[in-house]
Amino acid sequence: MPTEPTGASSGPPLAAAVRAATHRLAEAGIASAPVDALLLAAHALGVEPAEARRLLFLGRTDAPPGYADLVAERAHRVPLQHLTGRAAFRRLDLAVGPGVFVPRPETETLVSLALDALAGEGMPSAPLVVDLATGSGAIALAVKDEHPAAQVHAVELDPLAHGWAVANRDRLGLAVELALGDARTAYPPFAGLVDLVTCNPPYIPPGQVPVDPEVRDHDPALALYGGGTDGLELPLALVARAATLLRPGGVLLLEHADVQGGALLRALAADPAWERATDHADLAGRPRVVQAVRSSSAAPAAPAAPA
Ligand SMILES: C[S@@+](CC[C@H](N)C(=O)[O-])C[C@H]1O[C@@H](n2cnc3c(N)ncnc32)[C@H](O)[C@@H]1O
Missing domain, CATH: 1.10.8 (Helicase, Ruva Protein; domain 3)
Known part of the structure; x- marks a missing residue:
């Protein structure tokens, strides 16, 4: 009291x-x-x-x-969430602090889309879900929380961020498998078996350093910058990984910056591994999450990074 x-x-x-x-x-x-x-x-x-x-x-x-x-x-301009040690995300109260990306409200849109996809036609009763670049575990933990039958696996490259995800998973008591590793080559045993891949990757172009000190000075650089001139180098590598992991009919959901939707849709349309690519807006009405379905006809895309 x-x-x-x-x-x-x-x-x-x-x-x-x-x-x-x-x-x-x-x-x-x-x-x-x-x-x-x-x-x-x-x-x-x-x-x-x-x-x-x-x-x-x-x-x-x-x-x-x-x-x-x-x-x-x-x-x-120390982030509020670093001072309170908490970040609200969907129904969860996540622990965050130095070394991990603070989950954003716009990513909650991706979780809504993930839940819709899991409720869609052709999804098994215990779907296999993989979250690439999981950070604090926000997406993976929220999906498990709101769709408990899902078997959720998540991978993160940064040991510090992975530690926050493990702490969140253990405190919240959500059965999510967390791996420390490179999402570009993650989960070879799951190739062609995954029902849903979620991903909020780093996507800021290298030259566009964020103005807000909370982001620029406190979110890890590894969480922010996507590489390449347009910030899409890592996101596109993870799209390729998702093409390898997903079964035909499996769904990809990938968050992006509002200006990147067109380029991502073009890349997905040009790749026979994908069909029905669309872009969804966040609650502020900005293009934010591309969705695509793994086609059944094309051969799996080549892995984007060496093992
Ligand atoms: C924008 S943050 C998003 C974190 C979390 N998905 C969320 O929505 O809050 C991107 C995350 O990707 C991780 N990351 C960067 N490159 C990676 C890679 N090659 N493999 C796995 N994780 C990576 C970063 O460390 C960071 O935690």
Whole structure:
């Protein structure tokens, strides 16, 4: 239970501290300043955000110790999720921090599409799902959480990120198999057997360093830059890997930057391994996830990277 005010003062009144924090974070250029100020207060108080809001309106609680330090760090553009150690993703509360990509709301669209695909015609009752470049495990864990019958496997190259995924898997108690390795050559025994491949790869072109310090300075470079002049070198290598892994009729879902949809659709249309390629928008209406079905006629695409 949250602590009600005791009279023993640990700081200024909570409401005044949150107001000041909101002002400071807004001055630091943070668009979500009011929300961040409240969430940091909740974290410092050790309560859920709704309870922090209640305490705020009751007006009898002091700012908790450590709140000012958290606000100062956030003002220096340390990601909110690194300060709270949490990232909400679909129904899950994921642990995140230095060394792992913070899962984004737009990737939740990919999970919706994955669940639709798993509910579609021709999918077995216990489908085999592979998530390439899993980071914190966000997609793989959410798919397992919302489609428990799926057999979900996920691979990540970065040992630090893999460690976060393992910690999330173990804390959430979701039976997802996590491998440490290169997604370009992953899961040879699954060739031609997989029902669904999901992937949110690094896709930013090398020259387009993100403006937001939270992304530029805190998300690992390995999670951001896709390689090649257009950022599509690794995404296309993973498309090729998906072509090897999927059974005929299996489905690929790949997240991309809004400007990359056209190039990806052209690449998929030119490859006989794929059919029915489409692009889906995220909740903000931007093209975000390509979907394609593994054709039955073409021979598997060659692996994109040496074993
Ligand atoms: C944009 S992040 C996405 C992470 C997670 N899928 C998500 O949506 O939050 C891309 C991830 O790909 C990983 N990665 C980069 N190259 C890889 C490779 N060759 N094989 C496996 N993982 C790779 C990065 O370490 C990073 O965790």
